[in-house]
Amino acid sequence: MPAPRFSSKSERKGEGAARQQQQRRDPYEVLGVFRNSTEQEIKSAYRRLALKYHPDKNQNDPVAADVFKEVTYSYNILSNSDKRRQYDTSGFEAIDSESQELELDLSSLSTMNTMFAALFSKLGVPIKTTVSATVLEEALNGSVALCPVQLGQSLCRKVEKQCAHFYSVDLTEEESKMGLVCQVHSSGKNKFKLLYFEPEENGGLSLALQEDSTKTGKISSAGMFFLGFPVYRFDRTNSMTLAKDPDSVLFKKLDGFQPCEINELKTGTHVFAVYGDNFFRSATYTIEVLCAQAFSAEKEKLRKVEAKLLSKRAELSKFENEYREVLAQFTEMTNRYAQEMQEIDYLLGQRNMIHASYTSIPHPNRSSNNGKSRTSFRASRGEGERPSREKTADRPKRKKWFNLHVKVEKRKPC
Secondary structure, eight states: OOOOOOOOHHHHHHHHHHHHHHHOOOHHHHHTOOTTOOHHHHHHHHHHHHHHSOTTTSTTOHHHHHHHHHHHHHHHHHTSHHHHHHHHHHGGGGSOGGGOOOOBOGGGSOHHHHHHHHHHHHTTOOOOBOOOHHHHHHHHTTOOOEEEOOTTOEEEEEEOBTOEEEEEEEEOHHHHHHOEEEEEEETTOOOEEEEEEEEOTTSOEEEEEEEEOEEETTEEEEEEEEOSSOOEEEOHHHHHHHOOSGGGHHHHTTTTEEEOSOOOOOSEEEEEEEEEOOSSSOEEEEEEEEEGGGGHHHHHHHHHHHHHHHHHHHHHHHHHHHHHHHHHHHHHHHHHHHHHHHHHHHHHHHHHHHHHHHTTSOOHHHHHHHHHHHHHHHHHHHHHHHHHHHHGGGSOOOOOGGGOOOOOOOOOOO
8 A cells, every 4th residue: 555645835835836826717708808809808808807707896895806806816817918828828827927017996995994905005006096986987878067178278176086087178180190298297296197088979988098197206297199100118017026036037128118008189179187196185286288299309209219229129039149148158157167166176175185285284104104213213123133133142151340359458557
């Protein structure tokens, strides 16, 4: 009977991960899209399912909460071009589940969880937040109030946390050709999101673009620009999380350089919104919509710089292959260098020990041999003297001087 085998903790962990991968559903199946679906189709499917199963609309429903997590996880894979390619090639094994960044809806958190999230954000831990489902649903139903804003006009307002202010901008044909720039800044370094909505057939609005505010000096700002030619956006988080190997940071640095979904705005009405993304307090901001004609010099510079970045990204793939080959040769030479140095040091150490045995350090075996040789010499010498003594044994013994009998005459006293 074979002995029972007990699995180790690491083996049980691996088996659990394997079972978890088997239980995962195909992200395409979860979102209800095809493998050749475009980014816009994937995004639309995610928004529809996220609104349907959002915890705000399905309170005390654990099934809906699980579906919402599954939909969010699937969208995080398919919305990233690199992760989507890895999944299409090798499945879930190529996706590191721990590195997935799940978007956090602050409106669905309790007060205690919101406090913990704010604490982690203060400590520098990046927490990616998403727009509240309530705001998205109101926009989709067309029940939001639009505040019209003219080109060149700036408005200063304050938006509450997890709330949004909606603005409408009317563009003529000439203005749409020149392009549009929408910029928002907060002097109090408040955290917010700049949103752009597209009209739906039912008269509602669906979220198409969003930009998180970034702190620059004493202000926080966000902007969107539609210049009439392909413009790229640079997402640093995706490129850095993929670059786990320090040598790959350079080659993965431009992976987050992706084209924007919308490059130009047509004639008509367009809707922007400012969303309060703070954990506890409102955000004071100033919004301004400008014609891109005032940025003609910047447009040409941007076009040239982005063209160079695209050529650099194409060059990096070729350079990476060359770098890997040279790095492998360098690693091989470095290992041989260390091995040769170790062997030489060992041989020199052996040589020094041998030299020391001849010069400064007395060898115990050799000293004992010398003692033995002296003893044998004395013994041989003693054995050689005995016959000579035996030959002189018959000779008469000489009297020693201290045994001589000396007569002393006694003198008479005078």
